[in-house]
Amino acid sequence: MSALKYWLWLAELRGLNNQTRLALLRHFGTPEDVFYADTGELLLTEGITREQALALENRDLSAADAILADCQRLNQRILTIQDAEYPGRLKNIYDPPCLLYIRGHLPSFDEEAAVAVVGTRGCTPYGVACAERLGYGLASAGAVVVSGLARGIDAAASRGALLAGGIAVGVAGCGLDVYYPAENRGLYEDIAAAGVLLSEYPPGARPDGRHFPVRNRILSGLSVATLVVEAPERSGALITAGTALEQGRDVFAVPGPIDAPASAGCNRLIQEGAGLVTEAWDLLREYAERFPAKLHREEAREIPRTLGYQARQKKEEPRLVPPSASAAELGLTDDQIVLLRLLDAEEPALVDDLIEQSGIPTRRVLSALTVLEVDDLIRQHSGKRYTRIVSLKE
Template identity: 60%
Template sequence: MSMLKYWVWLSRLEGVGSQTKLSLLERFPTPEDIYCADRDELLLTEGISRREAEVLGKKDLAEADRILADCERLGLHLLTLHDAAYPVRLRSIYDPPCLLYIRGRLPAVDELPAVAVVGTRKASPYGIRCAEDLSFGLAEAGAVVVTGLARGIDSVAAQGALRAGGSVIGVLGGGIDVIYPRENGWLYEDVAAAGCLVSEYPPGAETLPGHFPIRNRMISGLSVAALVVEAPTRSGALITAGMALDQGRDVFAVPGPIYAENSKGCNRLIRDGAMVAAEPWDILREYEALFPGKLRGQTRAAAPPPPEKQPGQPVEAAIPALPALSVKDAGLTDDQILILQTLTEEPMAVDDLAELTELPVRRVLSALTMLEIDGFVTQREGKRYVRAVTLIP
């Protein structure tokens, strides 16, 4: 915790550019070394201005201590640019955040196909249906849906992924405890339970219009591709698509009627080279080879038949012991731990699990999906689940 306060101090310094902060982190081993450096040492950093060196002379840590106390109170954890768990995909963009505030469990996005789903806040019925259906299909196949949780397409995309029992990353333009829009309080809770909320802004930070373009680079930076569902010619979703292209990500768009204002931005993207997405596998087939065994559905190979019984082989082979799992050290969410503790070696239906755990069905499905991907549960015929590990304290 003592080291984290220097990361918070550096990230909150106004008047020091993001590229300067990254240059400082390359030159000095830790933010504490930056804090302790004198002005002449700081000026040896490539690209730093004298004005920035003066700002770095502000040594007050009171705000950092307050932010860390708020994080502890809210149950947030922090991820720094130097942490091994910081996504390589995000670290590789031009201006990655040096500090992330997280509520929930950040999926292993470097090992999974994560797709940004974005679009207009003033979505039409056509856009709402497309966003929900495509996000449901992406999540059901095993992809992570990344979205900004804004009103309109973003919120519908998160709901579709959650309905499929999938994992969602909600990237925010303010503090994690500042719900925007206000009606999304329940959605924040469900996303945190099934995946995570992430922000580069500390608790209490107001959601300001200027934060959204900055946030958008994180949405695309965490993803292998950006899907624009519905967007007029002037839309923040098109900014995200442009950032995705700058970051070397693929861009997909949902085509729409040529006279529909909300589809003009998508149609223009397609005209300029974006790939058409009319169904989830229009996107996923591009990444199936890059993430073998991670996607389920359309092109999933059938399980091999059981081997034929050899002469002299006993009628029943010994049942192998289940691998042991320490729930304390596995990095699981509270929902996932509760599901594992409730499951047995006898198949259980989702509705039964929801009744026993007193969790909403959507959260049970979300937890089961991530546990199945990790190999901790197995799905049997009739969408019934069994525990595939032995739990240890």
């Protein structure tokens, strides 16, 4: 922990950019050595300016200590570029972040077929339906779905991955405790439970327009491919696609109507050589031999019609559920049966308690709860707590 304060000092020191920090690490080896170097030694670093060397004379560690305290309070940990767990795939891009804040369980990215799914915030119902379906298909076939946590396409793809019981990864352009946009707070919590949240910004860092294009290099850097689901001609998603190409990654896109402004960027990407995707395996077949133990075409599934965006948009009468019914009558899976029997009709239960009591992996618990809620068999309360609406007959 004591060494981390020097990492945080270097990462948060004003007047430096990430490339300067990386150059200092190459020259000195560790942030602690940078901290104790004098100005003459600092000026020997390739590319450093006198102004930057003078900025490094600020040896105040109070901000670093405050961040360490915040991370402990918020259950976040810090991963540095010199840690063995730091993904080699990300380390090898031009401008890797010196450190990452992490909440959740970090997958072994170098062994995963991770796919960044991006698109416009101002998406259409077509785009949302495609993103959910593809996120679900990618995750069910064994891929890791990476998103930027934005409203629209990013959120829809993440929801699809979570519904499939897969691993979702969210890369934020702010502190992991800030929840931007606010309506995605529940999504943040679900991803932290079933996958991992990442940011190069410390707790409390507010969203800033400059952060998001910078964040995009992490999305594509963690992934073997970037999939653009819906994007107009001017879109941050196209910036991510361009960054992916610069990093030597593959780019795929979902086609849209030729007269749809929201699909103009995707259609142009396809014209310029991006892979055309209409289902998850269109993309994953390119990596099946590279990740034979991870990807399985026979497991790539379509999102159930009762769960998709289009189904939720239908103006239908609420489902009439009897106060008690058998598991067979309700068409429940084994996971859903276990969870429904653990839930009480009056006292809400926390997700963490359900995970502990059931012994079912977190991703499967979240997926089963989502299906039960959509089917009006359970009710969600504030704080991700649940009660049952129907009781099971023995």
